[in-house]
Amino acid sequence: MAEDTLGQDFPMQRQCPFEPPKEYERLRAEQPISRVRMPDGTPAWLVTLHEDVRTVLASPAFSSDLAHPGMPAVNPEIRTIARQQRPPFSRMDPPEHSFFRRMLIPEFTVKRTKTLRAGIQSVVDGLIDDLLRKSPPVDLVDEFALPVPSLVICQLLGVPYSRHEFFQQQARVILSRQSTREQVGAGFTALRAYLDTLVEEKLHTPGDDLTSRLATEHLEPTGELCRQDLVASCMLLLTAGHETTSHMISLGVTALLEHPDQLAALQNDLTLLPEAVEELLRYLSIADYVPSRVALEDVVIGGTVIRAGEGVVPLLAAADWDPKVFDNPGTLDIHRGNRRHVAFGYGVHQCIGQHLARTELEVAFSTLFTRIPTLQIAAPSDELDYDHDGMLFGLHELPVTW
Known part of the structure; x- marks a missing residue:
């Protein structure tokens, strides 16, 4: 049983951009469930x-509610703000979470994603056309990795792409561990205000987009959704939809270039592409500590008693580098063929946009x-500007040439 004493401070920083923090390996071997001190001292x-x-992520004994008093937070300001307003559906528990997921899942099925592939290909081709007209070196983050998912998610939600820089800036502020309460609050307020205006526009002039369908089918006339929930859902899809995929594109490109054999x-052999994407998702695990939880009752995990009200951080990167599940986990191997990674989470809260993300990555790479x-x-690669301060691991810039 793990000792009920505080260990080291969390989060820990990666020493190598392509490896989880070194402490994870020791903890897996010596103290797989251990106590740490969060940035606010809790x-x-x-x-x-x-x-x-996987047990924690799948168990109804753990809550995803960000406003719960025991919820651990890497950025305490987000938790404070969450207590002041209704959370997005990703931070709700069943049955509320189930309602939103059932409503949204038809927009993100494998079949639906296949219909979007041609549009994604067009976006990627256009960005590469623009890239090749520039004189290298160029920043692949600004010129490619960020615009790809931004354009795709804006098209999906019916958001004018002219606003993508605004959304990217607000998302960076909200997701940064260094942001103050005022900065995070201002970011949320700005996004919410714009999306509320967008919903109003879609109610009067609906289009062939997700926001229009949610507004006209679930907000009016049925009243299944309240306006606040619709805005919160759109905000979550917009911010999560571009930030995660952007980081995966830039880091995935870097990892492949650093492993020329792969x-x-x-x-x-481009038929290896789906397996390559799965391996990069496992290998990089950029959303390492995003799915925090809090125990709703006393529960035993791995022989350790976790009391009701105590916060839990299931580490995705540690799980995805577990040698009991993945042979030689520190080796990038696109032939691995092991899809048991938890890069998209696990259980009922598994990322709803995972099929879209996979398609974007396949087309981009x-x-x-x-x-x-x-x-x-x-x-x-060791001198690149990595984002160690955000909730997601990634790159601020990636200068490339050809």
Whole structure:
């Protein structure tokens, strides 16, 4: 049983951008469930084994409610703001969460995502056309990794792309561990105000987009949704829909360029693309500690008693590098064929946009490395500007040449 004493401070920083923090390996081996101190000084439990992480994420004994008093928070300001307003559906528990998921899931099925592939391909082709007209080196984050998911999610929600820079800036502020309460609050307020205006526009002039369908089918005339919930759902999809995929594109490109044997294998056989994307999702696990939880009752996980009201952080990166599940987890292997990773979470709160994200990554990687086969990083990978302060791990900039 883990000792009921506070250990080290959390979060821990990656020493190598392509590896979880070194402490995770030791914790998995010596103390797979351990106590840490969160940034606001409160205690929480870290869970590091793949089996235990999935157990926590799938168990109804743990709540996702960000406003719960025991919920651990890397950025306490987000938790404070969450207590002042209704949370997005990703931070609700069943049955409320189930209602929203049933309503939204038809928009994100494998079948629905396939119908979006041509549009995603068009977005990617256009951005690469623009990229090739520039003189290298260029920043792949600003010129490609951010615009791809921004354009796609804006099209999906019916948001004018002219507003994408506004959304990206607000998302960065909200997700940064360094943001103050005032900054996070201002970001939420600005996004909510714009999306509320957008909903009003869609009610009067609906289009072929998700916001229009939610507004006209579930807000009016049925009244299934209140306006606040609709705005919150759109805000979650908009911010989560571009930030995560953007980081995966830039980090995935970097990882493949740093592993030329894997890149060569992919370029020689594009049928490996789906497995390559799964392996990059596992290998990078950029949303490591996003799915925090709080115990609703006393529960035993891995022989450790977690009391009701105590916070828990199931570490996705630690689970995805568990050698009991993944042989040689520190090796990037696009032939691995093991899809048991938890990069999208697990259980009823598993990422609703995972099929869309996979499609965006497949199109982005295949098109980029096919059209620019000589792509290379214009700086040593260990000198790149990595985002260690956000809720998601990623890159601020990625200078490339060809």
